[in-house]
Structures are given as C-alpha cells and as structure tokens.
Amino acid sequence: MKFSARHTVKNSHARTGILTTPHGVIQTPVFMPVATSGAVKTLSPEEVKNLGAEIILGNTYHLHLRPGEELIAAEGGLQKWMNWLGPILTDSGGYQAFSLGATRSKSAKTTDEGVRFFSHLDGKKLFFTPESAIDIQLKLGGDIVMVLDDCAPFPATEKRLYAAVKRTGEWAKRSTEHWQREGIALRQAQGKGLFGIVQGGLNKELRQQSLKDIQSLPFDGIAIGGVSVGEGKQNMLAAVDFIANDLDPTRPHYLMGVGEPIDLIRMIHRGIDMFDCVLPTRLARHGAFWTTNFKRENIRRASFTNQSKSLDPKCNCPTCQTYSASYLRHLVMTNESLGLRLLSIHNLSIIFNLLREIRSSIENDNFVNKFGPHLS
C-alpha cells in the first residue's frame, strides 16, 4: 500500500493525497460509505460508484455472522461478490462485537486475549482476537485491514481509559507481527494495508501515548477511534486536537465514524484524510437530509407537503434533478423504500460534492479562505 500527500495548505493541516490499493487509487480526503452487510443500505454498488464513491467500508462483525468470511472468500471476495469493483476497507469487528454482541444476561467482555461476544442473531458465543480479526478481514478481501482495538465506552474512568490504551497498543503490536507472518505477508505484498488505531478518549496524555504506540509500529495508516462514541462536537475536536500536530505526515490519517459535513471540513483542516460514517443512509431512513449549506432538514416537515421544488435548489444530485420535495415527502410518509433510497442518494451526493470542493480548494490553495467560517 502506498500513500503520497500531494498538496498541503498553509495555516492548516489540510492536504490532498493519493492512496494506492489493490483495487484502485483513492483521492484523499475521502469519504467511505458503509456497506454494513454487503450493501450500502438501499443502494446498488453501481449507484454508490456513480455518486462518486472511490472506496467503501464493510463491517466484519456483520459479515462474519452472515454469510461468514468462508463463503465470501469462496465467492472471490467481497469486491466480486457484491460487484463493487473498487477498494474496500474492512473494520476489525471489535466495535460492533462490543456494542451489539450481548445477550440479555451476558455482555461482551474484553480480555487481554481478545473480545468475547455473542451473536445478536442467535446468541452463539464468539471470539475475536487481534490475529483472527486480521484473518477474517483477509478472507473477506479487505484492501485496508483494521487492527482490533480496545475502545473504552464513554464516559470511562481514567483507569479504564489507561487500560484501553495499553491493550490497544499491545494488540497493535501483535497485529503487526501477525501481519508479517508467512502467508499473510504474501497478501500484504499484493498491496493490502494494515491500519493501527489510536485510542485515549478525552485524555490528552493518553491520546498522545496511544499515538506514539501506534506510530512506532509499521502500520500503513493511522486511524483515530473513539471520537464518535457518545461524545459531543467539542469533545471530538479536542480529541483530535490533542494529536493533530503529531500525526505522521507520511501515512494517511483516518477518523473513524465521522460523517457530518461540517465535521469533515473541521477534521480535514486538522489533517484527516479518510472518513467513514453511516449517517448519510441512517439519516435518510429517518427522513433527514442535508442542505447544500450543511444544515439538517427533515422531509417529514409539513412545509414540504406542497413543495414542487427539489429538496435544495442548489443541489445537482440525481434526486434533486428529478424529484420534488413533495413527492419525496410522500414516499417517506408512506414508507415507500424508494424514498429512503432517493434521500440516501441526496445525502451521499452532498458529502461527495463537498469533498470534491474541498480537494479542489486545497489544490488551489484556497481551502482556508473558502471554508474559514467552518474550521474551528
């Protein structure tokens, strides 16, 4: 895996870059739509591609449960199976194992060995280790593989945060060692990349320690975790600000689980190159959408009942070019899944258009000027 920063900006950490993967080249800053269970909710891979996606994210927890990595491997990997011809980043599954993998009486449990959890489908006892998380992701066909990390819940005690950072560091080391073993090294040689994850919650020292731990290892990219877990906007900014100056500029920086347009601008300003988030499709399922000036609106509002115009007259997405807000509102109010699909298309377009604008403004040394009011 190869990353090269193309252009950096004065008075900002914002930069454009090129990330080369086995399934194609990605222009950063990039947003990865989430194909939780083999599909970006309501959309075909072709639609996602046409909207401007260059890479998508697959959820290891969900795919491990159904249909299982063995089936996907036998079908030629996620890319071939779901007909997504570009790169795919797979998460480690740890976060979902911890948040979804509980029964009524037993919760998921993290030990030094790994995460023990229970399938939310049938209660089956399962286990992820740093090693097995990599093995599963390689079977799924991930171009970018994420390490298993220990993401402390929010809020957490200092003691728990400290333990999470320590364990995350130890698992990171085990992960890079596993990654370099025979067989796996072979796959790595195909150009796949392994990313480490920085934890540490809202504790500056712990964030910096975690960054040091992760950056001391031969990861292909540095991810920042635990910033979208129940924390407010200001906290999210703080967590990134603790380490923004110390991010290794030779590697890509990936902020996990962030997708609000305004946050993308702020975080790109802080040096982030990659994002993923379920928001564009999740908001759509609740009738919510972004306007071209990054405000949230809801199509269920009565004022849209008779709006013959599109959702946003300034939007050039396929939904806004074709359908009135009145029609979209009707679809959502009557639970027609086409409504969710058309809103998902709009929301993803807002994100991809924003990223195109941002990349272009960086290349033209105009980023700070153009997005100034949104940077802090």
Add this chain to the structure above:
Amino acid sequence: MKFSARHTVKNSHARTGILTTPHGVIQTPVFMPVATSGAVKTLSPEEVKNLGAEIILGNTYHLHLRPGEELIAAEGGLQKWMNWLGPILTDSGGYQAFSLGATRSKSAKTTDEGVRFFSHLDGKKLFFTPESAIDIQLKLGGDIVMVLDDCAPFPATEKRLYAAVKRTGEWAKRSTEHWQREGIALRQAQGKGLFGIVQGGLNKELRQQSLKDIQSLPFDGIAIGGVSVGEGKQNMLAAVDFIANDLDPTRPHYLMGVGEPIDLIRMIHRGIDMFDCVLPTRLARHGAFWTTNFKRENIRRASFTNQSKSLDPKCNCPTCQTYSASYLRHLVMTNESLGLRLLSIHNLSIIFNLLREIRSSIENDNFVNKFGPHLS
C-alpha cells in the same frame, strides 16, 4: 383514446394491438406494474421504464388517502409528480375500499349510491360513488380511468352475484353519463379513456349478462374483474372462457389483477390485451422469483447459499447480468432492501421479456405453435 388491433392469430383469440393515450402509445398485449402509492415498490420510475414498462397502474384508494388527489393535481398530475413520463391507468379505488376500508367494528358497505368505507390509516369515514371515482381519477391524471364496480366477495351466493352484476351495470351507465358531462367531456377529448368492468363471478349467465351490459355502453375498453379474488386457476379460466368469444374485438380487453406468467399466456390466447398485477414486486418481498421457464423459486432455499451463478442462467435482466444468487440470497436473508429491489427487477424482466416474445410470436403467426403446451 384509440385502439386498433394489429394482428390476430388463427386458432386463438391472441392479437397484438396499439392503444393510443395522451401520454404515449402502448403495444398490446401489455403488462402494467402497480405503483400502489406513487411508486412501484422499491423501484424508481426510471428503472421501471428501462425494464420495458409502457404503462403503470396507480391505486386510487391509496392516493386518495395519501397525499390526496388535490395535491397531486396541484403538482401537475401523477405523471409529472412521480416523474413517470408514460401513460397511467388508475383503478376506481372500489376494490381496495372494500377490502381495506374496514374498522374493527364496521366493515365497508356497498349501497346503490356507492361504497362507504373507512380509511385504514385513521378510520375516517369516506365514500366513493361512480361519479366521484371518476372525478378523483381525473384529478390524479389517469390516462385510462376505471369505472366503480361492485365486486362480490368469493365465494358469493347467486343472489349476491346477481345483485353485483345489476349494480355494476347501473354504475357503469351512471359512469358513462358522468364521463360525457361538460368539463369531463373536455378531458375525454384530450384522449383519456374510460373502461367498464365485467363482473359475474363463476356464473356463466351472469358473466354474459354483465358483458352485454358493459359492451352496450360507450366504454373505450372492457375490463374483466373478480377473477383473481380468491379463485383457483381453473375458475379463472372458466370465468374468462364464459365470455371470450363475445368480447368486442374493436375495444381493448383488460384482465384485472392477473400476472403469473403462465396465466398471461393462457389469457392472451383467450383474447386479453392488458394485465396488471402486484405479483412481481410482492413475490420479491417474499424472496420469490420466476425462472425463465415460468416456475416459482425462492431465494431463501439453502441451495442458493453458494450459487455463484445468477438466479437463472438464461435470464438477461440487469440483476442476473450482475449478481450471483449467493449475493441475492444474503441480501434477502439479512433484510437488505436492495435484495427486494433486485428480485423485483428480475421478476418484472421475466414478465416484460415474455410479453415481447408473445407479441413477436403473434406478429409472426407463431404464437400457438410456440406457446401450445401452455394454452389450455
């Protein structure tokens, strides 16, 4: 509205024809996908068009409840509102008013005046008359408008069937009179058409009486109702056979609610020109699909788990050209709505491909030869 039979077949009532509507020309025999509430479930109007649909059906009952015909009229009619640029047939709403329009304590009730029913959404008391059913459909923008008829439940007593036929005839007369009144006649002059409906259940004399009643009136087309309501295949054939020889050849013949491929073949043989049915999309929602030899299969079957091939190797639909059965099964098993959408696309393609083959075989005087085993 103009209909001309183009080609008829020896030893069969099968024929091709051209139906001219205000929103374009339809080649018959034709299948109309059902856009119940302003959308063919899970599909965009553009997708429906690309699959080969030339006309769709809108449900007056559903659209009357939400968003209401006034809103749709203000938005320029169904065609403009939902971005379906072709013709639309609207049903009268009577069938759904009767089957859905009941509260826990009160059922819908048919009197000589019309159908009294209750909104299934909020229990509001509503009323359709032959006249109001036309008015609503014209506001919706129907190119083909259906009369309100009295469809007796199945099974029905002879007395109830007789009453239904009598009332259907009286309402048909009121409908043609209303259609010819000033203002409405104006719309008719735009090329819209009004279709009458033949009832009579499984009683030969009543079917023939009803046909005589309907054909004596200046309808633009003759529909056959009450054949898909809880009746078996043999009964459906019998009901049509009672009147097949007496259908006026100068007008189009529309069999309501029939969409199983094998039934389309049989019924086209009996002189039917038009069909509508929710089956292609309803089956998809249950994981069911048709093969190219008109058998029903279900993607949930375990044997599809590892099937790297498409649903049907002989199918050239967008779904089969792109996705494996294994992937489609996964989408359906995990309730990803993309799965329902891809199966709907397949099922509609099976129907449209069949109709293309049938029309071509009729034009080539090869229909009886080609579809012989399926005709009886």
